[in-house]
Amino acid sequence: MDGKDIRKIVVACDAGMGSSVMLASSLRKELRKAGVAVEHTPVNSIPGDADLVVCHAGLGARARSSAPGKPIVTFQVFLGDPAVARLVAAIKDGGEIGA
Template identity: 55%
Template sequence: MTTINGSDVGKVVIACDAGMGSSALLKAQLSKTLAPYSVKVEHTAVNKIPADADVVLCHQGLADRARKSAPDTVVLPFQMFIGDPVFAKLEAAIKAGEPIAG
């Protein structure tokens, strides 16, 4: 399991599969939420996660593929694109500078 300190997070990537509709909405939401902490949010295909990603968010069904695509990056799976508790936990860890593991 990979870990990063919340204060070291500069880039969050939302990884999706075929379409980018739901991930684009999530990107817009998280960009606003994480802007006060100077965290950049992007979305990309799960097989093309950029090497400079600090944290990857992806639907639970894509977590194994995301971990293979970015083996040294924290991968946080979620179940719901809107309102999943993982998003609030990520923000809280970034705000407090606490460890994030995934």
């Protein structure tokens, strides 16, 4: 999937500790000018209109079962993770997003 085709990202979480909310807020600010909506939802309630799901690596399997067929980008660190940085660059500059 090309980053320029992304219009809605869902940041999926589990524990509600706030870290994923911070990530969603950060992505929302970074991608506002690109016209990308960013939502924060529980991993078991990923909406069907999401173009892409972002979640912690520990939730990847649950996200895949909750959103079959959707590209999933997993990360290890909530802020400053290289996978998230690559995603943002692909959306802003165009480029393939590895799912």
